[in-house]
Amino acid sequence: xxxxxxxxxxxxxxxxxxxxxxxxxxxxxxxxxxxxxxxxxxxxxxxxxxxxxxxxxxxxxxxxxxxxxxxxxxxxxxxxxxxxxxxxxxxxxxxxxxxxxxxxxxxxxxxxxxxxxxxxxxxxxxxxxxxxxxxxxxxxxxxxxxxxxxxxxxxxx
Amino acid sequence: xxxxxxxxxxxxxxxxxxxxxxxxxxxxxxxxxxxxxxxxxxxxxxxxxxxxxxxxxxxxxxxxxxxxxxxxxxxxxxxxxxxxxxxxxxxxxxxxxxxxxxxxxxxxxxxxxxxxxxxxxxxxx
Numbered sequence: 001x002x003x004x005x006x007x008x009x010x011x012x013x014x015x016x017x018x019x020x021x022x023x024x025x026x027x028x029x030x031x032x033x034x035x036x037x038x039x040x041x042x043x044x045x046x047x048x049x050x051x052x053x054x055x056x057x058x059x060x061x062x063x064x065x066x067x068x069x070x071x072x073x074x075x076x077x078x079x080x081x082x083x084x085x086x087x088x089x090x091x092x093x094x095x096x097x098x099x100x101x102x103x104x105x106x107x108x109x110x111x112x113x114x115x116x117x118x119x120x121x122x123x124x125x126x127x128x129x130x131x132x133x134x135x136x137x138x139x140x141x142x143x144x145x146x147x148x149x150x151x152x153x154x155x156x157x
Numbered sequence: 158x159x160x161x162x163x164x165x166x167x168x169x170x171x172x173x174x175x176x177x178x179x180x181x182x183x184x185x186x187x188x189x190x191x192x193x194x195x196x197x198x199x200x201x202x203x204x205x206x207x208x209x210x211x212x213x214x215x216x217x218x219x220x221x222x223x224x225x226x227x228x229x230x231x232x233x234x235x236x237x238x239x240x241x242x243x244x245x246x247x248x249x250x251x252x253x254x255x256x257x258x259x260x261x262x263x264x265x266x267x268x269x270x271x272x273x274x275x276x277x278x279x280x281x282x
Binding site: 010011012013014015018042043046049050084106107108109110118119 | 169197200224226236
């Protein structure tokens with residue numbers, strides 16, 4: 001299996017993903033799964049500027065991702081599947097249970113959310129959605145960088 | 158003097174605050190630059206912080222990296238507001254140059270500041 005990280009991060013492609021995780025994991029591709037970004041040429045151009053040479057950045061809608069996930073896993077390169085929100089990652093897990101280890105890397109403050117970690121803010125509904133993911137077989141942890149401690153979902157209540 | 162350009166410095170962590178303080182210390186000009194940190198921000202919040210710092214004026218937004226969340230927020234603001242230019246790779250030399258040339262157009266001030274910043278980067282042997 002060469003998808004080495006399934007990450008939820010509302011900043012999408014940025015330094016923590018490309019450098020913080022990308023270098024130690026020696027990634028060859030990032031699959032950015034987001035229906036809105038998939039239709040935005042200027043955002044795609046911007047995110048392309050963020051990836052180093054030798055790393056392919058793939059843009060996919062949820063539907064395209066569900067089609068392509070088996071191929072990403074079979075890829076000889078190591079890759080990251082990246083979504084901006086829990087809902088998108090949950091949709092991937094629901095249709096493809098092999099999306100089973102989910103990293104919360106950055107979910108920031110918005111009205112209705114409360115701080116669970118300095119980089120993870122969740123509404124009660126989002127927390128329930130994550131618990132539901134675990135109940136259906138996924139492992140959900142929060143960890144912004146490989147050098148920090150991985151925090152299990154049960155500690156985020 | 159209200160038609161002078163604003164400078165907004167957008168960086169990771171607390172770098173913007175330090176750069177603005179250093180530029181003020183060197184130039185003696187205070188209030189021309191506003192720092193914005195991306196700490197705790199998603200893509201929407203960083204753009205909102207930049208918009209608040211610009212406050213409707215013409216402005217040059219200086220960003221630390223030529224990619225990532227700070228640049229995303231700056232470019233999103235530029236798409237929504239005319240008279241906003243973006244310069245990446247901010248350094249002290251370009252900020253000091255900028256604060257003395259805030260009567261230029263935003264585009265001219267951005268070009269000038271970028272040139273001053275580039276000129277300051279040297280490998281001395």
